[in-house]
Amino acid sequence: MNFADEQLAVSTVDSVDLSMELAGVGARAYAFSIDWSIRALGAAFWLLLATGIRNVPGVELGAIGFFAPAAVIYLGYHPVLELLRRGVSPGKRIAGLIVVRNDGGAPGPGAIVLRNLFRLIDSLPVCYALGLVLMFATRRQTRLGDIVSGSLVVYASRQRLRMSDTVLADEGLPPRTALLIEEVLQRWDELVPDARAALGSKLLSQIDLPVPADAAAIREHLQTALRTGAA
Amino acid sequence: MPKQLDLATATACIDDYRRTAHDLAIARRELPGTEVTARLESQLRQLHMRVDDDFEPWRERLSRLYRDEVPAVYFKLRPTLMVMSLIFFGMAIVGWSLVSHFPELAALFASEQLIDGVQRGQLWTDGILNVTPSSVMSFGIIANNVTVALSAFVLGTLYGIGTLYILVLNGAMIGGVLAFTHQHGLGLRLFRFMLAHGVVELSVILIAAAAGVSLGAALARPGLRTRAEALREAVADAACLLAVVVPFLGLAGLIEGFISPVDQYGFLIRLLVGLASGALLWGVLTGRVWRRPSV
Numbered sequence: 327m328n329f330a331d332e333q334l335a336v337s338t339v340d341s342v343d344l345s346m347e348l349a350g351v352g353a354r355a356y357a358f359s360i361d362w363s364i365r366a367l368g369a370a371f372w373l374l375l376a377t378g379i380r381n382v383p384g385v386e387l388g389a390i391g392f393f394a395p396a397a398v399i400y401l402g403y404h405p406v407l408e409l410l411r412r413g414v415s416p417g418k419r420i421a422g423l424i425v426v427r428n429d430g431g432a433p434g435p436g437a438i439v440l441r442n443l444f445r446l447i448d449s450l451p452v453c454y455a456l457g458l459v460l461m462f463a464t465r466r467q468t469r470l471g472d473i474v475s476g477s478l479v480v481y482a483s484r485q486r487l488r489m490s491d492t493v494l495a496d497e498g499l500p501p502r503t504a505l506l507i508e509e510v511l512q513r514w515d516e517l518v519p520d521a522r523a524a525l526g527s528k529l530l531s532q533i534d535l536p537v538p539a540d541a542a543a544i545r546e547h548l549q550t551a552l553r554t555g556a557a
Numbered sequence: 558m559p560k561q562l563d564l565a566t567a568t569a570c571i572d573d574y575r576r577t578a579h580d581l582a583i584a585r586r587e588l589p590g591t592e593v594t595a596r597l598e599s600q601l602r603q604l605h606m607r608v609d610d611d612f613e614p615w616r617e618r619l620s621r622l623y624r625d626e627v628p629a630v631y632f633k634l635r636p637t638l639m640v641m642s643l644i645f646f647g648m649a650i651v652g653w654s655l656v657s658h659f660p661e662l663a664a665l666f667a668s669e670q671l672i673d674g675v676q677r678g679q680l681w682t683d684g685i686l687n688v689t690p691s692s693v694m695s696f697g698i699i700a701n702n703v704t705v706a707l708s709a710f711v712l713g714t715l716y717g718i719g720t721l722y723i724l725v726l727n728g729a730m731i732g733g734v735l736a737f738t739h740q741h742g743l744g745l746r747l748f749r750f751m752l753a754h755g756v757v758e759l760s761v762i763l764i765a766a767a768a769g770v771s772l773g774a775a776l777a778r779p780g781l782r783t784r785a786e787a788l789r790e791a792v793a794d795a796a797c798l799l800a801v802v803v804p805f806l807g808l809a810g811l812i813e814g815f816i817s818p819v820d821q822y823g824f825l826i827r828l829l830v831g832l833a834s835g836a837l838l839w840g841v842l843t844g845r846v847w848r849r850p851s852v
Contacts, residue, residue, distance in 0.1 A: 336602075336605065338574075338578060338601065338605055339608075339609075340574075340575060340578040340579075342578045342581055342582060342601065344598060344601055344602055344605060345598075346602060388689075388693065390693050390696060390697055391693075394696070394700075424606075426606065429609070430602075430605055430606070430609065431605070431606060431609035431610060432606045432607070432609065432610045434612070436793075436796065436800075439796075440792060440796055443707060443710075443711060444711055444714070446707070446708065446711050446712075447711050447712070447714050447715070470714060473785050473788065473789065474714075474788055474789055474792040475789075475792075476789055500587075502587060502588065504593075505588055505591055505593055508593070
């Protein structure tokens with residue numbers, strides 16, 4: 327048995343098993359360091375601005391007016407941004423991470439508030455030491471905030487679907503042929519002109535489509551077949 | 558923030574979800590380990606997060622929270638709340654006794670500035686509005702009280718010890734400071750100051766402490782569940798309660814900023830404000846405010 331799980335297994339309502347890759351300590355620390363830099367800079371920027379405002383004659387800025395906005399920026403950064411962006415802070419976005427529920431679904435506002443509230447404990451005694459120890463000690467590499475809110479941090483799925491992927495179930499175009507067409511089209515410009523025309527013609531005849539003489543027309547026919555799934 | 562999808566979008570989303578799942582099943586069989594399969598898996602993961610969303614319209618969610626969940630959790634936590642109240646008031650008596658017998662121990666609970674002021678016959682609350690406007694004062698008080706309440710709650714994960722520390726310290730401090738001011742003839746004035754906002758403020762701190770200790774209890778005695786499961790359930794219960802009571806600290810802060818320091822408000826008004834705000838809080842907790850008509 328592995329010391330830590332690397333994947334979160336999720337079963338969809340259609341009984342298709344999915345897996346999500348759990349984010350490790352390194353990726354999370356990377357995301358956190360970006361977030362920390364942004365909020366520290368934001369708070370520092372306000373303090374600089376407030377210092378300037380204080381120096382303006384006739385303007386009074388009490389201790390609360392001076393420090394409270396900086397505190398709000400620093401402490402409110404994670405809860406507010408994660409609430410607004412469903413668990414994706416700017417640091418997580420850059421690091422390619424998202425927050426999900428233990429069952430792979432999207433976390434609700436309550437879970438997001440809780441995982442941020444318990445940062446108070448995770449950050450004890452200094453520099454998120456408790457949170458780090460817990461991440462090393464738990465199978466799913468979770469800090470206390472994740473445990474109590476029933477959430478996990480996983481790598482975001484960023485691959486975009488292509489038109490050809492959605493026609494697999496259609497009867498006209500066999501999946502293996504669709505894949506071949508896609509690969510040929512991807513490498514079209516790299517192939518020797520004679521070779522690509524020959525390959526394209528072969529593929530078109532395999533799916534019972536007319537084979538034009540012109541290479542450009544062959545490419546167009548292949549693209550149409552892939553886009554529509556027609557054979 | 559989660560958004561409610563219109564029917565057409567939701568239907569289209571579910572349709573996409575089913576078709577992608579279908580395509581993925583075929584791709585896995587026919588084209589295992591290819592980019593097509595990887596892309597379909599990625600698409601299905603994104604659609605799964607969109608479809609499997611526990612979104613609930615906020616009105617229904619709030620209604621369920623106030624009518625059902627909060628009273629249920631309150632009655633479940635009531636024995637713990639009573640124990641927390643006993644500890645708090647017990648420590649207040651201890652603090653009172655200590656300072657009454659050994660006045661020099663007031664330095665444990667109060668700053669040097671506060672002690673000097675009281676010895677000169679002045680409360681730190683006297684003329685406070687000349688220094689700080691009510692709005693600013695309220696903001697500071699609310700921020701401080703919310704921090705104390707939430708700290709008392711989350712520190713419960715240290716097997717309840719952190720919560721008990723906050724409770725014991727605050728109980729002893731209130732008792733000690735009251736005894737010290739009483740020794741200098743200012744006890745009644747301090748009590749008068751605390752009367753309007755104190756009921757809600759103390760109630761919320763005690764409830765937060767009970768919620769915090771319930772986390773410690775779940776960790777110490779998880780029963781047949783794992784500790785993580787027990788903690789998660791305890792946090793979910795306690796969080797419902799805190800989501801409703803912590804906003805009352807806003808009310809207490811406003812009273813403390815706008816009513817408590819104003820001398821024109823007499824004892825009776827302060828008593829009425831204290832009782833009314835307390836009744837509202839306890840009415841919400843017990844579900845009496847939202848009670849459904851009997852069928």
